[in-house]
Amino acid sequence: MVNRLYVVMVMLICGMIPLVGCRQSSTPTPTSKSDKLQIMVSIPPQKYFVERIGNGYVTVNVMVPPGAEPHTFEPKPEQLKALSRAKAYMRIRIDFEEAWIDKIKAANPKMLIVDTTQGIKRLPMPSSYQEVGERLHAGEGENLDPHIWLSPQLVKAQAHTIYAGLVKLDAKHQRAYQANLERFIADINELDADIRKNLQDVKNRKFIVFHPGWGYFARDYGLEMIPIEVGGQEPSAAELATLITKAKKQNIKVVFAEPQFSKQAAQTIAKEIGGEMLLIDPLSPDWLNNLRQVSHAFARVLSQGGAFSLWAIAILKLTLQTT
Ligand SMILES: [Zn+2]
Numbered sequence: 123m124v125n126r127l128y129v130v131m132v133m134l135i136c137g138m139i140p141l142v143g144c145r146q147s148s149t150p151t152p153t154s155k156s157d158k159l160q161i162m163v164s165i166p167p168q169k170y171f172v173e174r175i176g177n178g179y180v181t182v183n184v185m186v187p188p189g190a191e192p193h194t195f196e197p198k199p200e201q202l203k204a205l206s207r208a209k210a211y212m213r214i215r216i217d218f219e220e221a222w223i224d225k226i227k228a229a230n231p232k233m234l235i236v237d238t239t240q241g242i243k244r245l246p247m248p249s250s251y252q253e254v255g256e257r258l259h260a261g262e263g264e265n266l267d268p269h270i271w272l273s274p275q276l277v278k279a280q281a282h283t284i285y286a287g288l289v290k291l292d293a294k295h296q297r298a299y300q301a302n303l304e305r306f307i308a309d310i311n312e313l314d315a316d317i318r319k320n321l322q323d324v325k326n327r328k329f330i331v332f333h334p335g336w337g338y339f340a341r342d343y344g345l346e347m348i349p350i351e352v353g354g355q356e357p358s359a360a361e362l363a364t365l366i367t368k369a370k371k372q373n374i375k376v377v378f379a380e381p382q383f384s385k386q387a388a389q390t391i392a393k394e395i396g397g398e399m400l401l402i403d404p405l406s407p408d409w410l411n412n413l414r415q416v417s418h419a420f421a422r423v424l425s426q427g428g429a430f431s432l433w434a435i436a437i438l439k440l441t442l443q444t445t
Contacts (some may be wrong), residue, residue, distance in 0.1 A: 133227060138412055139223060142412040142438055143276065144341055149159060149247065151155055158179060158180055158181045158207055159180045159181070159209050159210070159288070159291055159292055160180075160183070160207045161180050161181070161182045161183070161208065161209065161210050161211075161212060161288075162182075162183050162184075162185065162208040162210070162211045162212070162233075163182060163184055163212045163214070164184070164185050164213065164214050164218070164219045165185075165186050165192050165214065165216060165271070165405055166184050166405050166406065166407035167271040167405060167406070167407065167409040168184070168212055168271065169183075169184050169407055170216055170278075170407055170408065170410070171271075171281055171306075172212060172286055173280075173282060173408070174287075174302060174305075174306040175281060175284050175285050175288060175299055175302045175306060176284075176288050176299065179288075179292065179295050179298065179299075180288070180318045183204065183208070184407075185218075185329070186218070186405075188219040188405070189382065190382065190385065191382045192216045192218055192219075192356065192382075192405070193216065193217040194217070194218065195218040196222075197218075197222055197225075197226075198212055201226060202229040202413045204228040205226060205230045206229065206230050208230060208233050209234060210233060210234040210235070210288075210291055211226060211233055211234070211236070212234055212236045213235060213236065213237045213238060214236070214239060214268065214271065215239045217243075217268065221257070223426060224288040224396070234287065236283060236284065236286075236289060236291045237283070238284060239270060239280075239358065240283055241279050241283070242266070242270055242279050242280070244250065244270065245266065245267050245338070245341075245401055246266060246267065247266065247337075248267060248334045248337040253332035258278070267337050267338065268335060268336040269336070269338060269404065270338060271378070272318070272335060272336060272338055272339045272367075272413070274310045274313050274338055274342070274413065275342055277310055277409075281303060281307060282294075282303070285300070302378055306414070308332065309410060310410075313410055313413060313414060314342075316417065317413070317414070318343065320417045320418060320421040321343050321345070321417060321420060321421055322343070323425065325419055325425065325426060326373065326374070326424045326425075327345045327346055328342060328345070328346045328348060328351060328372050328374060328389065328424075329347060329348065329374070329376075329378060329423065329424060330347070330349075330352065330365065330376075330377045330378065330388075331348070331377070331382050331388075331402070332349070332378070332379040332380060332383050332384065332385070332387060333350075333382075333383045333404070334347060334349030335380065335404040336378075336404070338400075343417075345420070345424075348365070348368065348374075348376075350362075350365060350387045350388060350391065351383070351387075356384060356386070356387055360388060361368045362391070363392060366391055366394045369391060369395045369397075370389045370393075370395055374395065374396065374397070375396075375397035375398070376392070376398055376400055376423040377391045377392045377395075377397060377398075377400075377427060378401070378419075378423075379400070379401055379402075380401065380402060380404055380405075381401050381403055381441075382403075382405060385399065385401075400419060400423065402416050402419055403416075
């Protein structure tokens with residue numbers, strides 16, 4: 123019930139927020155479909171980034187389709203064949219891509235490989251067990267946290283790299299790409315300010331989530347992520363029990379889970395602590411709006427006021443909009 127109410131409220135709010143983040147650019151007349159640059163990316167949020175910057179001049183295809191899990195994904199032979207039409211592959215160094223990159227390159231040796239992680243210092247993959255020394259870090263450079271698309275600050279760096287890649291392929295439209303980049307950066311800055319505002323008064327800054335994809339997000343906004351998954355696996359019964367005790371002690375009432383991953387452990391914890399489970403999507407293709415919604419979910423869950431404060435925001439927004 124609470125869950126359903128929440129979804130309705132999110133929809134209400136999102137419908138009411140003017141779509142400032144989705145302004146379409148006034149780029150010159152786009153070229154016809156056949157002239158468009160074919161760009162391949164690994165995950166859906168990257169499609170959003172490349173389309174924002176290449177608006178009108180690119181066709182973007184994604185390796186990992188919506189709903190699939192990008193850590194263990196295996197490209198189909200047709201997908202590798204389709205790479206022959208791509209002018210560039212925008213890398214993000216997520217697990218499947220690291221495993222397949224040689225085959226990806228071999229499928230089209232002429233394709234420009236753009237590493238969008240360049241200039242970004244990735245951190246070791248977070249685990250709630252590292253801090254207590256029950257499990258050791260994997261060696262440096264081995265198990266680095268790939269979820270750099272969930273930090274608006276790091277997405278700015280990725281946007282600049284994508285821009286440079288597009289200009290390299292298509293210098294003729296450099297001015298359009300630059301204008302699109304500037305608009306995108308402005309939207310990211312606005313999103314970042316919104317998230318800070320949404321989360322500034324939140325008292326309890328700890329949250330539990332199944333898959334530890336939100337480490338950079340937590341770092342940027344002063345939150346603490348407690349992941350359920352351990353080294354990519356479901357936790358053992360003992361690990362689950364430890365988490366339940368921790369959650370009770372910290373007075374955590376909501377457990378996040380992601381649609382691409384198992385919900386069983388999150389459900390178990392939620393039940394044991396007398397709380398609820400909420401889904402947050404780390405791979406939504408509607409990146410900007412999704413992160414804004416996620417920050418609303420965090421604000422609601424982490425603040426004591428709970429659902430009532432969100433209703434208050436919804437009603438306030440409705441009032442502002444209609445007056
Ligand atoms: Zn992940």
